[in-house]
Amino acid sequence: MNEEERLQELLDYKILDTEPDSDLDELVEIASAICDTPISLITLIDDKRQWFKAKKGIEVEETDRNDAFCRYSFDKPHEVLVVEDSLKDNRFNTNPLVLGDPNIRFYAGAPLITPKGNVMGNLCILDKQPRKITRSQQRALQLLAKKTMDNLNNRKKVLEQDKTIEANISRLKKLTNQAPGTIYQFEMSPQGHYRFTFISEGIHEVHPILAPDILKSDANKIFEAVHPADLDFVLESIRISAEELSLWDIEFRVLLDGRTSWQRGISRPEKLVDGTIVWYGMFQNINRIKEYEQALEQISFDISHILRRPITTIQGLTDIIQQEKLDEKAFKKYSALIKEVSEELDVFTRRLHTTYAEKHKRIGRR
Known part of the structure; x- marks a missing residue:
């Protein structure tokens, strides 16, 4: 058995020192009813203590690890540990839990086995007098131990899912905030x-x-x-x-x-x-979009209103040229007028281009 791995897996369940669980409380009640014992426990063993997740017939919450009967199940995960008379067993006849309260004389425990094969503790029954246990009762303890692990494994999965969800929410929040x-x-x-x-x-x-x-x-x-x-x-x-x-x-x-x-x-x-x-x-x-739209509207206004006069003038002059027979003097006169209007139109379009470029640059910087 790899004790470091076993302890880490126990910690991964985040079950130590948690509040009572009614489903697990019922399992120890059933164990006592089947085997007719006054005490039944679901025990978990860390590096220093034996802690009781569920208990019947006993008030203490934990004991020293060295006094725990179920630590002898670590190397025999598929067997029910049975002690018919602790005073006749050299492993336990000097144990404080045998010589003092709760005066354990009989013990039977089915290991709580993780998916990796580690034993976290036992589902066990205890009595203050020697006794025997039948094979069917041992089998019942193993089934109840399995039900206990089903409960703990499901709880662990929920915790892992919650952790994953919290991590995803945290990442999503960071993304949305950016x-x-x-x-x-x-x-x-x-x-x-x-x-x-x-x-x-x-x-x-x-x-x-x-x-x-x-x-x-x-x-x-x-x-x-x-x-x-x-x-x-x-x-x-x-x-x-x-x-x-x-x-x-x-x-x-x-x-x-x-x-x-x-x-x-x-x-x-x-x-x-x-x-x-x-x-x-x-x-x-959408301030940039609105400013851009306003700039385009202003440009459209400038084109439709300010350019109308020079364009109308050019159109009028070209009509005169087309309709009249012009001598050289008149032709030069109208040509000069057209040139004047064209130069005015060129100056304005250049100014319009500069204004548009400045607005576009200013909006883009915001």
Whole structure:
């Protein structure tokens, strides 16, 4: 037996010093009932002690490891350890648990075997007088020991799954907090109450005083950041999305340090069995997009209004040239006018190009 490996596996179960388990308490009750003994235990042995996970007929929680009967099962994991009279057994006749309380004279224990073959302890029965045990009772103890290990193994799997889930949640949280914008899970109860069950740290981009903890305790705080002129529109869009289970995809303004900032909210709703509507989505800052759109609108205005005069002038001159018979003097006159307008048009288009380039560069830096 590799004691270091056995102890490590025992620690991996995270079972030592845990609260009582009703299922395991029932197993020791059954063991005493089958074998008609006043005391029954589920014992676990670490490097210093024998600790009782479940017990019947005894008050102490643990004993010294050196006094434990079940340590003799370590090298015989598939046998029931039977001591019919401890005073006649040289291994136990000087044991404090035999000579003193609880005055053990009879002991029978079935090993608790891990999947790796290590013995963590025993499911055992004890009596204060010598006695015998039948083969069928020994078999019953082994079956109860197996049930005990089934319980412990299932518990260990759940703990490992919880640990994996926690690790995945931690990694996901780190990823979402690094993602641009705000990722969230937002709920509306059948009674119309709002709640954020998850929201990433990116919420600070929407408003510096908002934080995930604040919004989880009071989801309505999010609406305080919305521009008053857009609040009714935002609330109505949420109502429609919930009613129709349609994609919520809107652009709205928020107040950020006294300034107006544009946000886009997009999420897909889902209706739960209890009537709760859940949205999974994100907020994004779209100030750059809005500024770019405004720059394009200004350029379109400049093209449609400011360029109209020189273009109209050129068109008029070309009509005159086409309709009249011009002598050399008149032709030079109109050619000079066309050149003048063309130069004016060239100056303006160059200025327009410079303005556009500066706006594009400024927006890209933000």
